[in-house]
Amino acid sequence: MTEEPYRWLEAIANRREYVGEQLKSGSPVLAASLPDGILLLGVGSGQSKVFELFDRHALAGLGHPADIEKIRQAAIDAAHIEAFTRAPEDVSLRRLVGFGLSPQLKTNFEQIFSAPFLVELLLAELGAEPAHDLFFRLHYDGSYQMQTGGAVLAASQPDPEAAGQKWLKDALQGKTNRSEAADILLQAWWCISENKPMTDQIPAEEARRAGWREAVKGRVIEIGWLARQNARAARYQAPTISDLGL
Amino acid sequence: MSRSTPIAGDFLSLLAEHQLALTRVDAAAASPVQTQATTVFAFHFADGVLMAGDRRATAGNIIVTDRVEKIIEIDSTSLLAVAGVPATAFEMARVLQTSFEYYRRSQLQPLSLPARVRALARLLRENLPMTMQGIGIVVPLFAGVDHAASPPKAQIYFYDPLGAQFQAVGYAASGSGSGTIRSILSFQERFGQPLPSRMNLPDAVRFASRLLTTASEFDSATGGVNPDTNTFATIKVLRPGGVETITDEQQKEILRP
Numbered sequence: 423m424t425e426e427p428y429r430w431l432e433a434i435a436n437r438r439e440y441v442g443e444q445l446k447s448g449s450p451v452l453a454a455s456l457p458d459g460i461l462l463l464g465v466g467s468g469q470s471k472v473f474e475l476f477d478r479h480a481l482a483g484l485g486h487p488a489d490i491e492k493i494r495q496a497a498i499d500a501a502h503i504e505a506f507t508r509a510p511e512d513v514s515l516r517r518l519v520g521f522g523l524s525p526q527l528k529t530n531f532e533q534i535f536s537a538p539f540l541v542e543l544l545l546a547e548l549g550a551e552p553a554h555d556l557f558f559r560l561h562y563d564g565s566y567q568m569q570t571g572g573a574v575l576a577a578s579q580p581d582p583e584a585a586g587q588k589w590l591k592d593a594l595q596g597k598t599n600r601s602e603a604a605d606i607l608l609q610a611w612w613c614i615s616e617n618k619p620m621t622d623q624i625p626a627e628e629a630r631r632a633g634w635r636e637a638v639k640g641r642v643i644e645i646g647w648l649a650r651q652n653a654r655a656a657r658y659q660a661p662t663i664s665d666l667g668l
Numbered sequence: 669m670s671r672s673t674p675i676a677g678d679f680l681s682l683l684a685e686h687q688l689a690l691t692r693v694d695a696a697a698a699s700p701v702q703t704q705a706t707t708v709f710a711f712h713f714a715d716g717v718l719m720a721g722d723r724r725a726t727a728g729n730i731i732v733t734d735r736v737e738k739i740i741e742i743d744s745t746s747l748l749a750v751a752g753v754p755a756t757a758f759e760m761a762r763v764l765q766t767s768f769e770y771y772r773r774s775q776l777q778p779l780s781l782p783a784r785v786r787a788l789a790r791l792l793r794e795n796l797p798m799t800m801q802g803i804g805i806v807v808p809l810f811a812g813v814d815h816a817a818s819p820p821k822a823q824i825y826f827y828d829p830l831g832a833q834f835q836a837v838g839y840a841a842s843g844s845g846s847g848t849i850r851s852i853l854s855f856q857e858r859f860g861q862p863l864p865s866r867m868n869l870p871d872a873v874r875f876a877s878r879l880l881t882t883a884s885e886f887d888s889a890t891g892g893v894n895p896d897t898n899t900f901a902t903i904k905v906l907r908p909g910g911v912e913t914i915t916d917e918q919q920k921e922i923l924r925p
Contacts, residue, residue, distance in 0.1 A: 502766055
């Protein structure tokens with residue numbers, strides 16, 4: 423079947439459709455660069471969406487838990503090997519994603535007789551200052567986009583993701599407090615999860631706030647915080663929503 | 669994407685899988701003079717464990733430097749005090765730092781205190797050829813928080829060069845000046861007022877500085893403490909909540925007459 427190019431293209435298209443369908447109900451994950459650090463946030467079941475990778479690196483993702491786990495483990499292995507054989511300062515997200523995770527995801531996606539990874543990921547690297555914070559948005563087929571500072575979200579569908587990203591850029595403008603930022607990220611999470619428009623028709627702020635509070639009942643808000651000012655090398659913390667005063 | 673390591677979360681297994689296992693060098697018959705150290709010790713005080721060491725490294729009768737940090741924070745709940753050959757000791761510290769963090773991140777839980785204590789014992793056992801040839805001997809101290817205890821409590825462990833581990837009740841010391849330190853600590857544990865375990869932090873820091881000063885009187889390989897020349901000890905405190913470094917400035921303030 424696959425020896426014919428058009429059949430191969432068809433097979434790849436089928437895989438995209440399959441992955442899209444499987445990820446459709448995935449809960450988005452979000453991240454924002456703030457003056458004091460990087461905030462990552464997802465709503466899941468606890469230790470299922472947001473993870474520490476290395477001293478200044480974290481990952482958030484949606485998809486099949488087993489696939490997220492495999493990629494998380496691969497990233498942690500690569501980061502620690504790099505840190506041990508060279509130095510912790512040499513662990514960089516650009517190399518981790520560009521030379522490690524992305525090629526492996528692409529290879530796996532194009533091997534059409536094996537199951538594709540059902541994941542959409544965002545990865546964060548803390549810089550010495552917000553302008554040097556780095557985000558990678560990594561897709562199930564190995565493609566990725568890089569962004570410096572600002573806010574990033576990973577959702578299962580591209581259109582809501584783009585609309586959410588645009589809205590977050592404006593909503594987080596001038597916000598420096600991580601509690602305020604967490605509230606805004608949760609508003610965006612609710613809008614995308616509930617298929618609310620994120621244009622001029624977006625629900626009012628009070629409705630958004632009430633919406634996320636209702637929607638997270640019985641679930642765990644997973645928060646990762648990469649602290650810029652910290653005496654220890656490991657900058658990752660996992661505050662609870664009440665630690666943020668929300 | 670990634671094969672699991674033979675022992676889940678074990679960093680040494682991961683290194684072996686990537687053919688990056690630590691290499692052991694066979695010692696030549698005529699070995700160079702080694703850089704050595706040290707006096708390090710730890711004792712329980714009212715808030716937790718205080719671990720301190722001098723900063724001198726020597727090679728034979730040569731003082732190599734007076735700026736060595738021999739008390740190393742392995743992670744937020746573990747401290748290592750190194751005595752012996754720094755090249756080996758610092759490498760052990762680096763392996764432990766990476767191993768503990770690797771386990772915590774990959775397994776989503778911290779390594780237990782018994783496992784951390786045994787991890788150091790394993791490194792010492794693997795260093796046996798160097799120890800037996802007398803050129804890579806390391807006799808460390810380890811302090812870690814036992815989260816299985818209620819309430820969590822910082823504990824002190826000492827080792828023999830072959831890797832046997834022992835829990836210290838009140839204190840432990842290692843290195844060329846440790847005889848002096850042990851004598852004073854033993855005396856203070858029995859007859860002291862206050863007992864080390866009841867000292868507050870300033871009293872414990874003052875006591876630690878005096879211990880090192882005394883040890884340096886009898887051991888040329890131990891650097892003392894002299895505020896007049898800005899020569900201070902390395903002092904770290906381990907509490908159930910984490911590690912605190914007592915800086916030179918803090919020591920200077922505490923030791924002010």
